[in-house]
Amino acid sequence: MTKTTRTEAPHTALGFYHKISHLRSDTWNALTHDLADVLRSEKSGRTRRLVKAIGIKLTRLEIIEDYHAFPSSEDFRHLWSLFNQRQYAQLDKVVNRLVRALVSESYRRRPIDLSDTDAEDIENHDALARFRRGHPGFNSSAQPYFEVLLVDNLSFQEDEVVRDAFYRMRREEDRFVYDVVTVRSFEDALIAVLVNPNIQACLIRYEFPYKSKYNLSAIRRTLEGLSETDLENQSASERSIQLGAMIHQLRPEIDQFLVTNGEVETTASRDIDHFTRIFYRETDYIEQHHTILRAIDNRYRTPFFDALREYSRKPTGVFHAMPISRGKSITRSHWAGQMIDFYGINIFLAETSATSGGLDSLLQPYGPIKKAQEYAARAFGSRESFFVTNGTSTANKIVVQALVKPGDVVLVDRDCHKSHHYGLVLTGAYASYLDSYPLNDYSMYGAVPLKTIKRTLLEYKRAGRLDEVKMLLLTNCTFDGVVYDTRRVMEECLAIKPDLMFLWDEAWFAFATFNPTYRPRTAMNAAGTLRDRYRSPAYRREYAAWKARFDALDPDDEATWLEQRLLPDPDHVRIRVYATHSTHKTLTSLRQGSMIHIYDQDFRQKVEATFHEAYMTHTSTSPNYQILASLDVGRMQAEMEGFELVNSQIETALSLREQLYNHPLLKKYFQVLKNGDMIPAEYRQSGVETFYDRHRGWHQMEEAWAQDEFVVDPTRVTIAIGNTGVDGDQFRTDYLMNQFGIQINKTSRNTVLFMTNIGTSRSSIAYLIDVLIRLAKDFERRWEDSGRSERKVIEHRIHSLTRELPPLPDFSHFHDAFRPSAGDGTPEGDIRRAYFLSYDDSNTDYLRFDNGALQRELEEGREVVSASFVIPYPPGFPVLVPGQVISREIIDFLQALDVKEVHGYRPELGLLIFNEQALARTPNH
Numbered sequence: 001m002t003k004t005t006r007t008e009a010p011h012t013a014l015g016f017y018h019k020i021s022h023l024r025s026d027t028w029n030a031l032t033h034d035l036a037d038v039l040r041s042e043k044s045g046r047t048r049r050l051v052k053a054i055g056i057k058l059t060r061l062e063i064i065e066d067y068h069a070f071p072s073s074e075d076f077r078h079l080w081s082l083f084n085q086r087q088y089a090q091l092d093k094v095v096n097r098l099v100r101a102l103v104s105e106s107y108r109r110r111p112i113d114l115s116d117t118d119a120e121d122i123e124n125h126d127a128l129a130r131f132r133r134g135h136p137g138f139n140s141s142a143q144p145y146f147e148v149l150l151v152d153n154l155s156f157q158e159d160e161v162v163r164d165a166f167y168r169m170r171r172e173e174d175r176f177v178y179d180v181v182t183v184r185s186f187e188d189a190l191i192a193v194l195v196n197p198n199i200q201a202c203l204i205r206y207e208f209p210y211k212s213k214y215n216l217s218a219i220r221r222t223l224e225g226l227s228e229t230d231l232e233n234q235s236a237s238e239r240s241i242q243l244g245a246m247i248h249q250l251r252p253e254i255d256q257f258l259v260t261n262g263e264v265e266t267t268a269s270r271d272i273d274h275f276t277r278i279f280y281r282e283t284d285y286i287e288q289h290h291t292i293l294r295a296i297d298n299r300y301r302t303p304f305f306d307a308l309r310e311y312s313r314k315p316t317g318v319f320h321a322m323p324i325s326r327g328k329s330i331t332r333s334h335w336a337g338q339m340i341d342f343y344g345i346n347i348f349l350a351e352t353s354a355t356s357g358g359l360d361s362l363l364q365p366y367g368p369i370k371k372a373q374e375y376a377a378r379a380f381g382s383r384e385s386f387f388v389t390n391g392t393s394t395a396n397k398i399v400v401q402a403l404v405k406p407g408d409v410v411l412v413d414r415d416c417h418k419s420h421h422y423g424l425v426l427t428g429a430y431a432s433y434l435d436s437y438p439l440n441d442y443s444m445y446g447a448v449p450l451k452t453i454k455r456t457l458l459e460y461k462r463a464g465r466l467d468e469v470k471m472l473l474l475t476n477c478t479f480d481g482v483v484y485d486t487r488r489v490m491e492e493c494l495a496i497k498p499d500l501m502f503l504w505d506e507a508w509f510a511f512a513t514f515n516p517t518y519r520p521r522t523a524m525n526a527a528g529t530l531r532d533r534y535r536s537p538a539y540r541r542e543y544a545a546w547k548a549r550f551d552a553l554d555p556d557d558e559a560t561w562l563e564q565r566l567l568p569d570p571d572h573v574r575i576r577v578y579a580t581h582s583t584h585k586t587l588t589s590l591r592q593g594s595m596i597h598i599y600d601q602d603f604r605q606k607v608e609a610t611f612h613e614a615y616m617t618h619t620s621t622s623p624n625y626q627i628l629a630s631l632d633v634g635r636m637q638a639e640m641e642g643f644e645l646v647n648s649q650i651e652t653a654l655s656l657r658e659q660l661y662n663h664p665l666l667k668k669y670f671q672v673l674k675n676g677d678m679i680p681a682e683y684r685q686s687g688v689e690t691f692y693d694r695h696r697g698w699h700q701m702e703e704a705w706a707q708d709e710f711v712v713d714p715t716r717v718t719i720a721i722g723n724t725g726v727d728g729d730q731f732r733t734d735y736l737m738n739q740f741g742i743q744i745n746k747t748s749r750n751t752v753l754f755m756t757n758i759g760t761s762r763s764s765i766a767y768l769i770d771v772l773i774r775l776a777k778d779f780e781r782r783w784e785d786s787g788r789s790e791r792k793v794i795e796h797r798i799h800s801l802t803r804e805l806p807p808l809p810d811f812s813h814f815h816d817a818f819r820p821s822a823g824d825g826t827p828e829g830d831i832r833r834a835y836f837l838s839y840d841d842s843n844t845d846y847l848r849f850d851n852g853a854l855q856r857e858l859e860e861g862r863e864v865v866s867a868s869f870v871i872p873y874p875p876g877f878p879v880l881v882p883g884q885v886i887s888r889e890i891i892d893f894l895q896a897l898d899v900k901e902v903h904g905y906r907p908e909l910g911l912l913i914f915n916e917q918a919l920a921r922t923p924n925h
């Protein structure tokens with residue numbers, strides 16, 4: 001066998017970087033199996049087919065490994081030489097060592113010399129200690145490892161020299177250890193940062209070509225919009241700068257360094273923000289080495305966690321509150337010692353109410369908390385970030401209170417989290433509710449279409465009251481994973497009202513910042529992009545051309561505003577964007593750890609003071625330090641390995657979906673909802689129905705994410721289970737939890753939602769698949785063993801769950817008594833007034849709908865008005881808010897719900913409503 005097989009179909013192997021790490025490990029594993037088979041069949045002489053398969057796998061792997069430091073190209077030369085000399089037994093041995101090093105990640109702790117046939121693989125303590133003594137650079141498992149990408153068109157020999165120079169820089173006292181990966185073209189550099197998460201720093205040298213030697217499609221979308229000829233004709237320094245900008249787009253956390261052979265001073269003065277530092281080519285390796293280490297250290301630091309650890313080691317005498325601090329109240333306890341047994345002592349050493357002595361005050365941070373929040377702002381692309389220790393429920397109330405006052409109008413999606421509704425009650429701002437599109441077949445809502453938002457804004461414009469509309473509040477992404485095109489929504493809204501503020505509830509979306517496909521749809525990234533866009537001369541030209549076209553249509557006709565894509569006036573637009581993250585839901589943080597991220601051009605001038613007051617209103621004066629420390633560590637982890645973790649979360653989810661799509665028995669009972677099932681065609685401009693196709697695998701996800709009004713986050717896997725005849729709630733409790741200990745937290749009448757997260761492993765997915773197969777077999781058996789009448793019952797249940805679904809009700813409207821501007825047709829309501837009116841029980845009555853009493857009142861023409869929030873779980877949002885008129889559709893929906901938990905509803909009494917005297921007494925404003 002010669003090396004001719006090495007050019008076979010490389011693009012199919014690397015076509016989709018989302019699956020690259022699974023592809024990598026699976027191919028290495030398959031190679032070990034093929035080698036074992038060859039060795040077994042050698043005596044029979046029938047090895048041709050197997051040998052060919054090995055050659056193909058080696059070819060594939062060589063392409064992937066070209067972008068990783070281990071195994072190196074030297075290692076591959078060794079593998080090919082064994083292969084070409086047909087030394088399969090030796091090849092088998094070397095490949096197995098290599099796979100062990102990859103799986104155990106021992107290559108991060110010491111160099112692996114594959115040509116050393118007697119090398120010791122066992123990582124026992126003594127062997128490592130012996131090894132460390134001989135290799136000062138690779139000295140400790142506590143010394144984190146990363147890879148530096150070197151972009152330069154080096155010959156093999158030159159590469160050896162450069163790498164060797166970096167190796168010689170290693171010192172035992174270095175905080176980190178790194179290896180070097182060299183790529184020789186623009187395209188290869190982009191692929192490397194996509195497929196190799198170990199890359200944390202990048203040294204871009206000069207005079208490298210544009211094209212990769214491989215024909216790879218992984219970067220197709222990234223390069224879209226850039227003409228290849230332009231790129232090929234660029235000067236060397238322009239190309240380096242362009243590469244830096246693109247790497248920044250894909251992985252903004254990577255520290256980049258430009259090595260220039262030109263005038264370093266002129267290069268440094270150009271717009272090259274993406275580079276941490278510029279080196280002249282003669283800069284010595286020592287300086288480069290230390291600069292790289294320092295840059296990584298800057299991300300790796302955890303100011304508050306470090307301060308807390310430091311504090312916990314200091315001897316202190318406690319003469320104020322908090323007996324548990326330093327474990328004092330429990331270490332000598334006869335009864336409560338088990339707390340220490342369970343948690344260990346450190347958590348109590350770190351429990352303190354001190355705000356000095358190296359610590360800080362969350363309410364007025366000046367030290368490590370301030371630093372930690374600044375680092376969070378860097379990581380999430382905000383201008384300011386604030387830690388919150390009582391979840392996003394509190395974060396939302398802080399932002400709402402900071403931004404709006406009584407009488408301001410807030411456009412808000414009706415099925416948003418209850419904290420927003422309560423926030424409006426607290427502030428006295430008026431709620432103008434927006435309806436999401438319903439998914440009646442699955443008893444769940446999607447998200448609010450842009451047209452609905454524009455139409456509502458235009459209603460206020462028509463009424464001459466646009467100045468009262470202060471904020472648009474939406475959930476990105478929804479619990480079920482529907483994600484907005486945040487840029488487009490903000491752009492078009494700002495064209496109608498240029499200073500509109502936005503609060504994006506991203507409770508479920510903190511992780512999205514760390515993936516290049518997801519990131520553009522995050523609020524902070526969109527805010528930064530829009531701000532840059534509106535400041536550019538190119539946008540002024542685009543706007544002028546658009547305005548001329550728009551004015552030539554009929555700008556006085558609302559339909560023009562609704563139908564046309566709108567652009568804001570660059571002279572008036574202000575970017576004022578807020579996002580709240582439940583960091584604890586999708587990244588590393590203790591429960592309740594949340595963050596508020598702000599990108600508001602007017603923050604200092606207009607909001608800082610009210611934000612401070614709102615923060616004081618809702619923040620405990622005894623914030624939990626462990627939560628704060630975990631937020632600090634969570635941020636650090638996301639900056640160091642968020643890209644890798646999120647990518648592997650996506651890979652894992654895609655493989656779960658793939659198995660559910662393809663397994664015949666699973667398909668029969670569990671139907672995975674695809675993009676097209678959850679996003680109606682009118683909101684899918686790309687036309688992409690599914691990201692997966694049986695023959696082509698995973699593709700088109702990027703297309704949909706780049707173009708569509710809404711997309712589904714594939715890491716949230718909603719499965720329709722109507723064909724099982726079991727409803728969502730029962731399936732969760734009786735089947736998944738009680739039988740198999742599988743926890744989920746969202747169901748609808750006929751769906752269950754499986755969420756993957758950065759901690760989900762391939763084996764937990766395998767377990768889930770196994771459980772679902774067992775359940776499917778049980779359902780199969782139940783059917784086979786049933787008699788005619790039992791089958792009728794099952795069929796009836798299935799019919800009810802798949803066909804008889806109550807349509808989801810829209811928000812009806814506020815009663816006129818709570819509509820401050822009922823006369824001009826705008827829909828907002830004074831929810832606070834209604835809420836507090838119910839405090840006096842002479843204003844309210846109960847009315848039952850299970851006995852038809854409420855329905856009779858409706859038939860007689862009475863406007864029955866809710867005096868409370870009514871929130872069924874699921875779906876978990878208020879179907880009624882105080883002051884809302886109760887419609888027939890809402891009653892039908894409540895009657896059809898078969899959930900046990902309905903907050904604000906007392907079955908024995910009915911719904912709390914306002915009596916007619918109370919409504920009559922309430923003046924119309």
Ligand SMILES: Cc1ncc(COP(=O)(O)O)c(C=O)c1O
Binds near residue numbers: 416419479508
């Ligand atoms: C959209 C949304 N926002 C906010 C919250 C509240 O977040 P937390 O649990 O961090 O208080 C949730 C909780 O589920 C949510 O789904």
